[in-house]
Amino acid sequence: MLYRVIKGPTTFDRLLAINAITTKVIIISILLGFAYGRLDMFIDVPLAYAILGFLGTIATAKYLISKKAGG
Numbered sequence: 001m002l003y004r005v006i007k008g009p010t011t012f013d014r015l016l017a018i019n020a021i022t023t024k025v026i027i028i029s030i031l032l033g034f035a036y037g038r039l040d041m042f043i044d045v046p047l048a049y050a051i052l053g054f055l056g057t058i059a060t061a062k063y064l065i066s067k068k069a070g071g
Contacts, residue, residue: 015060022053 001024004017026046033042 011064015057019053019057022049026050 001017001020005014005021008014008017026049029042029046029049030039033039036042
């Protein structure tokens with residue numbers, strides 16, 4: 001995925017790769033919370049990270065669409 005972020009042929013490939021990396025980070029952090037037995041402590045950061053990742057994707061997509069439309 002990191003290769004696709006750096007060398008991706010299109011911007012949308014890069015955006016999808018960033019979303020995949022975000023998803024993996026969220027899953028790893030939740031699994032760490034489960035492994036330590038403190039899921040309640042580890043769940044807040046992944047949720048905030050997921051929301052920021054989603055909003056970043058929407059903002060980037062809107063920017064790219066408006067740029068393509070000429071506005």
